[in-house]
Ligand SMILES: Cc1cc2nc3c(=O)[nH]c(=O)nc-3n(C[C@H](O)[C@H](O)[C@H](O)COP(=O)(O)OP(=O)(O)OC[C@H]3O[C@@H](n4cnc5c(N)ncnc54)[C@H](O)[C@@H]3O)c2cc1C
C-alpha cells in the first residue's frame with residue numbers, strides 16, 4: 001500500500017510559480033511542495049532578460065501602458081481583464097521580490113535598474129520604455145534563488161525528487177495527487193484539499209528547443225488525462241536565434257547591437273521579409289523568414305541553419321548602409337571589446353559550445369522552440385476553469401508556464417513570463433489556502449494509485465518491440481518539421497497521423513530497468529507519453545485554426561481573422577480523440593487593431 | 598571521432614560493488630559529455646541513471662567527475678578533454694546512490710546551516726518602495742550571487758572528503774552573498790557559525806574549488822574575505 005500524506009494545499013513544482021504559491025499558501029494553510037527536480041534546478045533559473053513592471057524608476061511609465069503593450073503583443077488573444085490585473089500587480093510583485101532580498105542591479109540613486117525590451121513602449125510617444133527590471137543577465141536565476149531562500153527561512157516543506165504522475169478528482173473536486181519517490185520507487189498519495197500545478201512548459205516535444213530536459217509537459221498531460229481541457233495549445237513561441245543543433249538561446253540583444261542574419265548565399269535575407277526594420281523584426285517574423293529560406297534551399301549546407309554575424313566589420317558595414325547613428329548623431333561603429341562587454345553570457349555560450357568567438361566569427365543559428373502560451377485554463381486567481389463558461393473546478397489550481405490565464409494570448413512579450421509566475425503564483429497560493437480553510441477533505445477514491453499502477457505495469461510488461469529513444473526522436477523531428485514555425489493543412493494532417501502512429505507504437509515499449517531506486521528510464525518513458533499527448537493536442541488545435549495569429553502561422557491562411565477566430569481554443573483528450581471547443585476572448589478596453597511595430 | 602567512454606556503474610539493488618562499463622562510440626568533438634551519456638541511454642543501455650535538466654550549465658544538476666576533475670557534464674565538450682578515453686564518475690565525498698547519482702542531502706544541509714536568506718527585521722521604507730542600495734554596495738557581493746549549488750566545489754575539496762560535516766566552499770560562498778549585502782543585518786550571526794570547528798578554518802586553500810566552479814566564482818577569495826571578517830570583526 002502506498003504511503004498516504006495529508007495537506008491542506010499541495011503545490012506541484014518548485015520553480016518560480018510553485019515557490020511563490022507555496023510561500024503564500026503556507027501563511028495560513030498546511031502546505032507542501034512536490035518537485036521532480038530539486039527546486040533550484042527548475043527552468044526559471046535559465047531566464048536572463050528581466051521581469052517587466054512599470055516602476056518608473058528611470059522614466060515615466062504606467063501599468064496601463066504595460067497592459068496595452070501586452071494586449072497588442074498577444075495579437076489581441078489575451079484576456080484583457082487578466083492582463084490589466086497582472087500589469088497592475090507587477091509593480092508590488094517586483095517590490096516584494098526586492099524586500100525578500102533579490103539582488104537587482106541598481107541605478108545610481110540606489111533603485112531597481114530597468115532597461116528597454118521588445119514590445120514595451122511609452123504609449124504616448126511609441127518609443128521603447130525602460131520597464132524590464134533586471135539582475136545582471138541572470139534575472140531568472142536570482143528569482144529562483146531568492147524564492148528558495150525564503151522557503152528555507154519559512155521552513156517550507158519539500159518533497160524533493162518526487163514525480164507526480166496522477167491527479168485525483170472525486171465528485172468534481174480535487175482530492176490530491178499520486179507521486180513516485182525517485183530515490184525509492186515508492187508511491188505516495190498526497191491527500192489534499194487544494195492542488196496547485198506549477199510544472200512549467202513542454203518545449204521538449206520539438207527537436208530544437210531552448211527548453212530543459214525536464215520540460216515534458218507533465219502537468220498539462222496529467223490534467224488532460226483527467227478530463228480537463230487544454231487552452232490555446234496551438235500557440236507556441238519559436239525564437240529565431242537558437243544555437244545551431246543545441247537550441248540554446250541567443251538573445252535578440254545581439255541584433256540590437258547590430259548583428260545581421262545571412263543565408264548560405266551570403267544574402268542579408270531579412271531585407272526581403274521586413275524591408276523596414278530587417279534584422280530587428282519581431283521573433284515570429286524572423287522565424288518564419290528562416291523557414292521560407294530553408295524551403296528555397298538557402299539554408300547553410302542544407303542543414304536548416306543561418307549565420308548571425310556580430311563581428312565589428314559586419315556590424316559597421318551594415319550600420320553604414322542603414323545609416324544607423326548613435327544618439328549624438330555620430331555613425332554607429334563598434335569595436336570587438338564593446339561587443340564583448342554588451343553580450344558576455346552569449347559570448348560564453350558561443351565559446352563553450354561552438355568554439356566560436358562571436359567578435360571574430362558568425363554564430364550558426366536556427367529557430368528554437370521556446371515558450372508555451374497555451375496550457376491549463378485558469379482565471380486570474382489561478383483557479384482551473386473547465387469549460388466554455390469558465391466553470392471553476394473546486395480545489396484545482398495552476399500557475400506559471402503550465403497555465404493559460406490567458407495573459408500571453410497568441411504571443412508572449414519578453415519579460416512577461418517572470419511577471420506571470422510571480423503574480424499568478426502568489427494569487428493561486430492565497431486563493432488555494434483560503435479555499436482549503438473553508439473546505440473539507442474530499443474522501444480519496446477506493447484505489448487512489450490505480451492508474452499509476454496500471455501505467456507502471458504496462459511499461460514493465462511491454463513487448464519491447466519499440467524503443468523510447470526512437471519514438472522520441474521521430475516525434476521531435478515531426479513536430480519541428482510540420483507543427484513548427486510554419487504550418488499548412490497538409491503538414492498538420494501529416495503530423496496528426498504521424499503522432500497517432502507513434503502513440504500506437506508507444507504501447508509496445510518496455511522499461512528494461514526492473515529496479516525501484518532512481519529508475520530514471522521509467523520516468524522518461526512516462527514523460528514520453530505526456531509529450532505524445534501534448535503533441536497530438538497541439539497538432540489538432542493548430543489544424544482547426546484556419547488563420548495566422550502570433551505564434552501560429554498558417555501558410556495557407558496568412559491573415560488574422562478576427563471575425564471567425566478571435567476566440568480561445570479548448571481541447572479535451574479522450575484517448576486518441578481530441579474534441580475542440582471555443583470560448584470568447586475577454587475584451588475590456590482595447591478593440592483589436594492591426595499589429596504593426 | 599571514436600571515443601572510449603568509461604562510465605561508473607552501481608546498481609544498489611543488484612551490485613555488491615561498483616564497476617565501469619565501457620562504450621565505444623563515434624561522436625562529434627563538439628558533443629557535450631552529457632550528450633554522450635544520453636547516447637548511452639538511447640543506444641546502449643537505457644538503465645543508466647543520472648540527473649540533468651537545462652543542458653547548458655545553468656541549473657547545476659549534472660556535476661560529476663570527468664577524467665578526474667569536477668565539471669558539469671553539459672558544460673564540457675569532448676574536444677576540451679583532449680583524450681579519446683573519457684571516464685565519468687559520480688562526485689566524490691557524497692554517498693553514491695545509483696550510477697552517477699549521489700546523495701545531495703549533506704550538501705544542502707550544509708547550505709541551510711549558514712542562514713542563506715536575507716535577514717532584516719527593520720521596517721520597510723515608509724513609501725513601500727525598494728530598500729536603497731548603491732551600485733557599489735551591490736557590486737560588493739555580485740560574484741557570489743552567481744552560485745547554482747552544483748556542488749562541484751565542495752566535492753573537490755580534500756577537507757570535505759575528510760569530513761562531510763565541514764560546511765564546504767559552496768555554503769561559505771552563499772554565506773558571503775548575504776554577509777556582504779548592505780541590506781542584511783545578520784552578518785555577525787553567520788560569521789559566528791562559520792567560526793566554528795566545522796566552519797571556514799577547515800579550508801586549507803587547496804584552490805580545487807575555484808578551479809572546479811563552472812560559474813567562475815572566485816571562491817578562494819570569498820572564503821578569504823569571510824576569514825578576514827571573522828578575524829577583524831569588520832566588513833570592508
Ligand atoms: C532560456 C530561457 C530564457 C528565458 N528568459 C526569460 C526572460 O528573460 N523573461 C521572462 O519573463 N521569461 C523568460 N523565459 C521564460 C520563463 O523563464 C519560464 O516560462 C518560467 O521560468 C517558467 O516558470 P515555472 O515556475 O512555470 O516553471 P519552472 O521554473 O520550470 O518549474 C517547473 C517545476 O515543476 C516541477 N515539475 C515538473 N513536472 C513535475 C512532475 N511531474 N512532478 C513534480 N514536479 C514537477 C519541476 O521540478 C520544476 O520545479 C525564458 C525561458 C528560457 C527557456
Ligand code: SF4
Pocket residue numbers: 743744745746747748749750751766767770809810811812813814816
Ligand atoms: S560556488 Fe561554483 S562550484 Fe560551488 S556550488 Fe556554487 S556554482 Fe557550483
Ligand code: FES
Pocket residue numbers: 649650651652653654655656657658659660669670671672
Ligand atoms: S544540465 Fe543543467 S547544469 Fe548541466
